[in-house]
Amino acid sequence: MIRRRVVVSGRVQGVFFRDSCRREALAAGVTGWVRNLPDGTVEAAFEGAPEAVERMVKWTRNGPPDAVVYDTTVSDEPLAGDDAFTVRPTPH
Template structure:
């Protein structure tokens, strides 16, 4: 298991980024969460098998069709054993 946190900048709010991210994560069996941040970026945590998490990181660099991704910061974290699926969290709370 691996865990990665991504912060995505660009036009990523109001373009179904979070919901699409949730659906893609569920498709690949990745656990975690995604939320909008106050500065207009999106943060997500992906946890799961290395190949599946890398697929989500690659997806984050593109996002859904209406998104314009300008940057993606990726950091590795210690896995926490998330197994409860993938959720869209409330904005910047």
Template sequence: MVRKHVIVSGRVQGVFFRDTCRQNALARGVSGWVRNLPDGDVEAVFEGPEERVAQMVEWAHQGPPSADVAKVEVRDEGPQGLSSFEVLPAPRP
């Protein structure tokens, strides 16, 4: 099990990024969450088998068809045993 924390920059809000991310994660059996950030970026955590998490990180570099991803920052974190994938509300500024 691995956990990756990603920040995706570019035209990634208002293009169904979060819902498409959730659908892709569920299809791959990856747990975690995704949310919009106030600065226009999208933040996500992917947790699960290494190969499947790598697929989600790769997906984040493209996003859904209407997204225009400019940059993806990836950090390794320790797995926390998540068992679902959720779309979270944006954090309060």
């Protein structure tokens, strides 16, 4: 099991990025979360089998059809033990 945090920049809000990400994560069998950030980026954490997590990281480099991804920053994190994949609210 591994965990990666991803921050995606570009035209990634208002294009169903979070909901599409949630559906892809469920299909891949990973847990974690996704949320919009106030600066216009999208942040996500993916936890699961290495190949499933890498599938999700790769997906974020393009996102859903209407997204335009400029950059994706990926970092390793310790396992958190999430039991589902959720869409989180934007922090203030």
